[in-house]
Amino acid sequence: MNAADLALQRSFPTVMVPRREPAEPMQAFGERLLIAQNGVFLEINQPWLSLVRRIAAYSVATAIPYGEVAESTRLMCERVPEALVGEFARTARAASPNETGAWIVWSAATQRFRLAPVTILSHSASALRYEPPILGPDEVRVVDCHSHGLHPAFFSGTDDTDDRHEIKFALVIGNCTSHTPSMALRLCAKGVFETVERVPAAWYAAVRATLSTTEAL
Template identity: 40%
Template sequence: MTALADDPTAAALLAAVPCFPAPPSGSSPGLDAVRASRAGHCLAIGRDGVFLIVRRPWLELDVPVTPPIAAYLPYGSVGEPRANLRCGLIPRAFLAQIIDHFGAALPNEAAAFIVWDEDDRRFLLDFPQIDQATPSRLVYRTPVLPGNRHIVCDIHSHGHGRAFFSATDDADDAHATKIALVIGRLGGPDSPEFASRLCAGGMFLPLPRSPFEGYGHDA
């Protein structure tokens, strides 16, 4: 087979994010291997468009990144989109603890991480080191985790302000795979307000539902 690139660095980059055509019949061993993996990602191209396929110990994600391609392609279907939590839904009590913690920090902003331990099959709550916190600015440190623990949710508050993702949030989240959540309007009559998204492959995707058990806020 002809090499995809003659430059070693370029070849390594292309190998790290392979692209698999969906066969018109049968299966694709390469695509199936990524889908079954503990952690991996690739692009898949089929008659239904180009898909990003991501696997993490806590996440299964198949998401279209283009609409169906108008040109004739001798390919089959990539399959249905999916966004499944391999770790299961997060206990509701974690969100209650986080909201209480954020309320105690008012009027300043605050932060929290929800971590998945794949060995013990349990969630952990991590309140990170805060370098700066004001009612309109927050600087905090992402925890350094061992290989069996993974960040599922990166959560911060906007104090009494509304919940939204800022340009700073967009830059911070661009290269991450995680659920990002902002909680605002704390301490008010309509408390709390949520903004949420799934970050993967440089995209910000709407959540199909809340990642918390039995919680009814819009995803």
């Protein structure tokens, strides 16, 4: 086969899931497709996340001689520290009514998180363009944060387009200058969007605490 297709297929292989044993675990970070009896699954293996999701079902009840696969989610990193969400809320409030952004990144070597600011190219009350932060060699993005200024937190059509090819949690903070800003959180995995219905209460507490501290100054 030609070199270009070979490289493409190596970067995103397809596996026929065995019936009598689990599929071999992925040997490297990346993605692959699992063809199983119960559908077609996307498997993602990142330093901080491994995830399996069904992305297609068969439209014909034909016999597929392969094994079954179950969806799964495994987070290798610890819980995202709420203090970093509070720190981003403070930045978002200072930037409001304009939008702003930052990444919460995690180091597999040190197991630590930090808030990495983005370099803003242009921002307004309804748009944001930025250069991603420069990360250390063992750092990965876990949460992509952006703000909606005075508007409520939600995922817009632009957000859907921006997030379509990404693997991350996406966090939006809205109503940035109110006592309790609104938040929207979702997991993005190469086109799979899963809204987190309940943003952690500790995050709301951190955001409120941050604003109270600011107000007290």
